[in-house]
Amino acid sequence: MxxxxxxxxxxxxxxxxxxxxxxxxxxxxxSLPAGQAAAAVTNAKFSIINQSFSIEGVKSSIGTINSKGSTYIALRNLNTALGLGTNFDKKTQVVTVTGHNRILKLDLKNNTVTLNGQLINGQQVILQDNTTYLPLRFLLERMGYEVTYSSASKQIGIKAIxxxxxxxxxxxxxxxxxxxxxxxxxxxxxxxxxxxxxxxxxxxxxxxxxxxxxxxxxxxxxxxxxxxxxxxxxxxxxxxxxxxxxxxxxxxxxxxxxxxxxxxxxxxxxxxxxxLTLKDVTEGKASYVTIINDQIKKQIKDRKLDVITPFKTIKADQNFYLTHNGVAIYFTEGELMGAAQGFPTFVIPFSAFK
Structure with a gap:
């Protein structure tokens, strides 16, 4: 095995x-089973920004908070805009979000996050003016949504997968x-x-x-x-x-x-x-190794990655997993980049194999 x-x-x-x-x-x-995942921010005061959204193709504007490059959305808006079940128990300090066969719980008292019974790492929760704000992308991607952002229109797109x-x-x-x-x-x-x-x-x-x-x-x-x-x-x-x-x-x-x-x-x-094998998930293309190699070389150049040795080729049975956007090819620590970079990962779009 x-x-x-x-x-x-x-x-x-x-x-x-x-x-x-x-x-x-x-x-x-x-998402390792550990730690300080749901610590509430209570001392800072954040500005509320009217953010443009396209939710299942319907445009709207929702008040959000931006903190350290992440967008936060009020808990109540998850219910009204997306139809997710939401609850905040003031006594236990537990935030619960339900939907898409998932139950996500953020325990603000014990600083933990669980998804369907598993402890996971998460991001901070912001409490402001008696309102709970949750990290939008972190939350929705784990609840079965695709989250996109258009830099041209500055609009966040949300669509259920x-x-x-x-x-x-x-x-x-x-x-x-x-x-x-x-x-x-x-x-x-x-x-x-x-x-x-x-x-x-x-x-x-x-x-x-x-x-x-x-x-x-x-x-x-x-x-x-x-x-x-x-x-x-x-x-x-x-x-x-x-x-x-x-x-x-x-x-x-x-x-x-x-x-x-x-x-x-x-x-x-x-x-x-x-x-399934790597060949199975790449449409059975005989040239799947070449296709992936070309994509990785392009991404290394475009992302300006500092590789420790010139990339030549993947193995025919290279480890992989699938994402909504494509086939994720990854390398072990020190195999392609420095040890501090962890697993260098490259998502190859499904369209590359058509």
Whole structure:
């Protein structure tokens, strides 16, 4: 099995950590199961700006706040403009947003955010004049919307994504043996018409979580992830047109100066439950490697990326996941760019393979 099982390096000690650092890294925008995600800003006073919106093609103007380059929208406007269910419990200080088979909760008292039962990293919440303002893009993209911005018209576009009819809930496994803390969230799918396929996918994802927990609990001086603290969380990146794509990010503290990370992607054909290859999701084009290579080279130039070695080609079975906008190709830390850059990621538009 791919993924975490490949992280069990049977190497000498002096090579183990070096290999782990070379092969494990964390992308910039992972939703790891941690921390200070929903801290409320109460001291600053922000100006209310009338922002132009196009919501499902209907133009409107809504008062928003801009903070550190992010647009914030009042909780009540999510209900009136988008039809999402919203609630703020003053006693518990919990903001709840519901819709599109999702429940997102922001606990202002404990500074946590959960999505369908999974703790995720988030952005600040602003409380001003007895009104709760939430980060627009962060919130809506996790609630199943596409958010765009036109620099020409200075208009924000919001449109619901046509998703597959299924629900994804977070379940967890934990193991605190050996004085270590291990917690892995994994997705559980429900609501599919084909229950055999649903069972097949759920079994694979749970098995991965179980084996990862087991590996991180082992005691082996030559194993880079033996007896480690472990966190694992998943992110659904694409749930459209009969396909489901997601990744699980793992963060391990094995006693070194920095945590080790890995990203394990899965893309499923929901008609069969089978995993799709990179060639499968690129329209079966014989030239898909060349197409992707050309796109990556162009993006490196356009984005003025400082690569540590000239990019030549991806592997035929390069790791990937799908997004609403295309196929996301990523590289491990130190493979293409400096270690501080995490996983360099390039989204190749679906149109490139037509």
């Amino acid at each position: 791919k993924g975490m099982l490949n992280m069990k390096f049977k190497q000498h000690k002096k090579l183990g950590l070096a290999l782990a650092i070379a092969l494990l890294a964390s992308p910039v925008a992972l 046509a998703e597959n009819k299924l629900t994804i809930q977070a379940h967890s496994l934990s193991d605190n043996s050996g004085g270590k803390k291990r917690l892995v969230y994994y997705p559980v799918i429900s609501g599919m018409g084909n229950t055999d396929v649903q069972t097949k996918i759920n079994a694979l994802l749970k098995q991965e979580a179980e084996k990862t927990i087991a590996l991180s609990s082992q005691h082996n001086e030559y194993d880079t992830i033996s007896n480690s603290n472990l966190k694992g969380a998943f992110e659904v990146t694409y749930n459209e047109k009969g396909k489901l794509s997601l990744y699980t990010s793992y963060s391990m503290d094995s006693g070194g100066a920095h945590d080790l990370h890995n990203l394990v992607p899965h893309t499923f054909d929901l008609s069969t439950g089978n995993e």
